[in-house]
Amino acid sequence: MTETPAPRKGMALHTKILLGLLLGAVAGVTANTLWGDAPQLAWVIDNVANPVGQVFLRMLFMVVIPLVFSTLALGVATLGDLRRLGRVGGKTLGFFVFTTGIAVTLGLILANVVQPGVGLDPAVRAGLLATYADQAAATTEAALGTGFGIDTFVSIVPRNVVDSMARGDMLGLIFFTLMFGVALTRLPAPVADPVIRLLEGIARAVIEIIGFAMKLAPYGVAGLIFAVTARFGFDLLRSLSAYVAMVLLGLAIHQFLILPGLAKGLAGINPVTFIRRCKYAMITAFSTSSSNATLPTTLRTSVEEFGVPREIAGFVVPLGATMNMNGTALFEGMTVLFLAQVFGIELSLGMQLIVIAMSIITAIGAAGVPGGSIPLLVMVLIMVGVPGEAIALVLGVDRILDMSRTVPNITGDILTAIVVARSEGFELVPATSPDFSSEAAAEVFEHDTATSVADLLASRDENDGV
Numbered sequence: 001m002t003e004t005p006a007p008r009k010g011m012a013l014h015t016k017i018l019l020g021l022l023l024g025a026v027a028g029v030t031a032n033t034l035w036g037d038a039p040q041l042a043w044v045i046d047n048v049a050n051p052v053g054q055v056f057l058r059m060l061f062m063v064v065i066p067l068v069f070s071t072l073a074l075g076v077a078t079l080g081d082l083r084r085l086g087r088v089g090g091k092t093l094g095f096f097v098f099t100t101g102i103a104v105t106l107g108l109i110l111a112n113v114v115q116p117g118v119g120l121d122p123a124v125r126a127g128l129l130a131t132y133a134d135q136a137a138a139t140t141e142a143a144l145g146t147g148f149g150i151d152t153f154v155s156i157v158p159r160n161v162v163d164s165m166a167r168g169d170m171l172g173l174i175f176f177t178l179m180f181g182v183a184l185t186r187l188p189a190p191v192a193d194p195v196i197r198l199l200e201g202i203a204r205a206v207i208e209i210i211g212f213a214m215k216l217a218p219y220g221v222a223g224l225i226f227a228v229t230a231r232f233g234f235d236l237l238r239s240l241s242a243y244v245a246m247v248l249l250g251l252a253i254h255q256f257l258i259l260p261g262l263a264k265g266l267a268g269i270n271p272v273t274f275i276r277r278c279k280y281a282m283i284t285a286f287s288t289s290s291s292n293a294t295l296p297t298t299l300r301t302s303v304e305e306f307g308v309p310r311e312i313a314g315f316v317v318p319l320g321a322t323m324n325m326n327g328t329a330l331f332e333g334m335t336v337l338f339l340a341q342v343f344g345i346e347l348s349l350g351m352q353l354i355v356i357a358m359s360i361i362t363a364i365g366a367a368g369v370p371g372g373s374i375p376l377l378v379m380v381l382i383m384v385g386v387p388g389e390a391i392a393l394v395l396g397v398d399r400i401l402d403m404s405r406t407v408p409n410i411t412g413d414i415l416t417a418i419v420v421a422r423s424e425g426f427e428l429v430p431a432t433s434p435d436f437s438s439e440a441a442a443e444v445f446e447h448d449t450a451t452s453v454a455d456l457l458a459s460r461d462e463n464d465g466v
Contacts, residue, residue, distance in 0.1 A: 016218040024222035028229025049223040056220020059213035060293035063206045068318045070203040075314030076181025095416045096324040103326040104359040107333035116242035117341025170322040210296040221287035255408045277305035285406040291321040298410045302417040307428035312421045320413030325363035327405030332359040339390040
């Protein structure tokens with residue numbers, strides 16, 4: 001009897017995404033070189049490439065709110081004990097500040113050594129200021145209107161959580177969700193059980209929607225990259241090459257040396273293995289420029305690739321998508337020093353320490369969306385005496401830097417989830433071993449949640465009987 005051959009597997013999704021990234025970039029640079037400012041190229045960018053990319057991004061952003069609410073509430077509820085919740089929360093926030101502090105310090109060291117702003121051509125500076133004057137003025141006005149004081153902290157508590165969801169106010173949503181999860185742990189099992197099961201169902205349904213969206217990823221990524229490279233080509237990068245190279249070098253050191261080194265030292269994970277298992281999330285982060293849009297992939301990577309328990313990942317990763325911005329802090333510190341050098345403003349050691357502190361604080365408050373850190377960066381510039389309008393110098397190249405700094409942002413989230421899980425005594429067993437198919441891995445992903453919920457309800461029943 002002849003054996004039926006096994007069906008051949010197609011190209012892996014992350015390979016397709018990477019291929020789309022490369023093809024889009026090559027096509028965009030080629031189009032910019034051959035046609036430059038031709039109106040036909042602008043039409044293709046505005047009516048073909050950009051819309052395809054935006055549809056992909058919108059499908060991911062569409063599920064961010066329900067995903068954050070369901071996974072974070074489940075994470076809090078399944079942690080159960082409020083003392084344990086406080087312990088896990090303290091470790092999470094502490095590690096966020098630790099890695100972000102390392103990143104911004106690295107950025108300032110490189111900026112002081114390289115000093116890219118010293119040699120910038122005055123003609124290039126004048127041209128960039130003129131080109132992006134309107135956009136810079138709008139960003140500066142928004143930053144000044146935002147302010148940074150006691151009201152900023154008060155506003156974390158939303159008056160209307162539905163309004164916060166509609167506006168994409170992630171800090172307000174996270175505060176409400178934390179309170180909601182804590183409240184679930186205080187309710188008797190018969191009351192909490194249906195709510196927890198509903199949250200579990202929402203989380204699993206959202207994951208299915210994400211699967212639909214990721215089928216568009218190769219095309220969406222190609223469209224986004226094409227739009228950027230076709231519009232700007234290499235001319236702008238050449239003008240700011242020293243600054244761009246410095247930022248990319250800093251991000252690369254943090255991404256490929258510091259974070260894997262911490263994974264080895266704190267979790268015993270081989271650095272090469274760490275990067276290899278993060279590659280899918282890294283590609284998604286680079287192509288979307290958004291920690292929020294990458295959140296589903298980051299969550300799945302933490303659970304399946306590293307074996308982080310569902311309750312820990314569900315608590316740490318949504319917080320990290322809003323509050324843990326290693327790459328953003330590094331970029332902010334470097335950019336402040338670069339622009340100070342361009343305008344001949346010398347920052348003392350004390351002022352640079354202020355830059356470090358403010359970069360950490362503003363990185364925590366930055367929105368996890370493309371360009372979300374720019375208004376907060378303007379605030380830091382104004383604090384140290386650099387004109388807010390100076391942001392015009394870097395707006396043209398911010399897209400490529402935004403894509404790049406999102407990668408260490410989400411990698412830092414994954415590392416935090418691993419370290420916190422290890423510190424809580426969990427043995428991390430990845431679901432993606434040779435003995436697991438992708439379907440089996442998904443079953444483990446879902447089973448972890450169901451088991452955690454069952455354990456929570458059982459323990460609450462016992463406590464109710466005491």
